[in-house]
Amino acid sequence: MTAKPVPLILYSLSALVLLFALSLSVGVAQFSWADLFSGSLNDSAELMLVSRLPRTFAIVLTGASLAVAGMMMQILMRNRFVEPSMVGASQSAALGLLLTAIFFPAAALTAKMAAGAVSAMAGMLLFMALIRRLPPTAQLLVPLVGMIFGGVIESVAVFIAYELEMMQMLGVWQQGDFSGVLLGRYELLWLTGVMALLAYLIADQLTIVGLGETVAVNLGLNSRTILWAGLIIVALITSLVVVTVGNIPFIGLVVPNIVSRMMGDKLRESLPAVALMGAGLVLLCDIVGRVLVFPFEIPVATVFGVVGTGVFLWLLMRQKAV
Template structure:
């Protein structure tokens, strides 16, 4: 797709998507077990029960959904640029599993550690898990692009097995399963603010977008163009680790989101990071909002965790992309 057409398409999708995001956010505010409506808010005023539900639970949950979705989609975009493979994202290369292992160890051995310190520990473990994945990629001969996600899934399985063994050994398995499920029902005012970190990471990525685009061309070409490729890679890995840690520490794992959204955006507008970034952020927020609303409605008054709904949708899209990639290789 020519650049001019790509820019036009990006603007068109952006302006079409913003009203949809606004509608989904409004639905998220008024869908749930507790009865809440604009009429009730108007009748009861800002000191009534409806206003308390809105500001203590519904608004924080909606903001958390949008921030987590935008952050994980952005992290997936960065991972795909750095690895130069469209089939990777934090939950398929061991990043979120390693972050979860870090949080598990903190909860077992330093349970009184502040929430922000837990996130930093999770970020260090997530960064280590991502670095391990990249080291394995360098050591294994890759005859197909499909080998990259397969290696990542195997590594994620190994790290997940280590977490499961430790949790089983210390009778913490049920808590680990519930923690990593991905659930926004626990979000209240005062329990989601770490996710604003995703907004800071978005600003950093926007200013470094052109550098990431050049880094995606490969180490040799990027270096020949005067880019410090190693610095950009470590910046990207740090960004992915911090976002993944903040999301895992707050709501748990949201699988496949960082895989699905960047691929859909790439099919629409191409691979330029600066052009695709707003659409990736908007798409991530919109998909998480939609999946959460579905989970709240399908078996109401109970909820389906977003890890389940996103896992079903994301795995189906992931399989489609794998088969599409195989057909292109063939």
């Protein structure tokens, strides 16, 4: 029995609004809501415009878009245990950015994003070629192969960065963190919102493609075109997030599985809930990372990685029991 979509969306939206307000209030710098609404330009207003709002918007956009990308991958690959960081997409994007920084150090940000997207696409295509050799019944082997594949790509990137003394630069792309987000350094993430909206517009077609090529052909749908469109959207979202705030694992795995168990696999109904829940969970993990060792900060990728690992293992064991 699936949950009704509207109540779940309303609950997720309400939680997101509360977490949004809490995120704006948490931080090391002195901040006062009374000063903010005093009507004069003061330190609280400047802090809100330059740091707090950009950071919170970046978190919301990252969480929502990565959750949507994970849901798309699971539908297109017909496997509930995959997401961009588990099929080599995020690692490939980081490798592409590293190579761009080596050979084209003066490249514009859009060029770096394009290089990351192409690399992420290549990584996903190579992963899909690998899993075609697996037996159809070996569903649990897919994420294990993906983690090994991503580890190999990450090892190549680490070796290159170590040899060229670029480990610090690579670490920025490998470890998702919002502490450096300021006004003027996150706006590229608004494009991830556009990508998520495009995914919603083709949600029905993605759902049909997820049912299999035979069903799609019988319904008159060009499955190859929709598949490529979905992969391009996932690659763009992944590269935009990696180049702006770094890799944050498990969002695209945890959130879609939670929502699909409550609402089913119809993307048109579930994608809004996926986006809202993804944004809310990343906001929650970011707040926890900021207050746990205050005034220091734990990167959100570390906090969500701990949560995501536990949920992923639970999903594996639960699936095995079935």
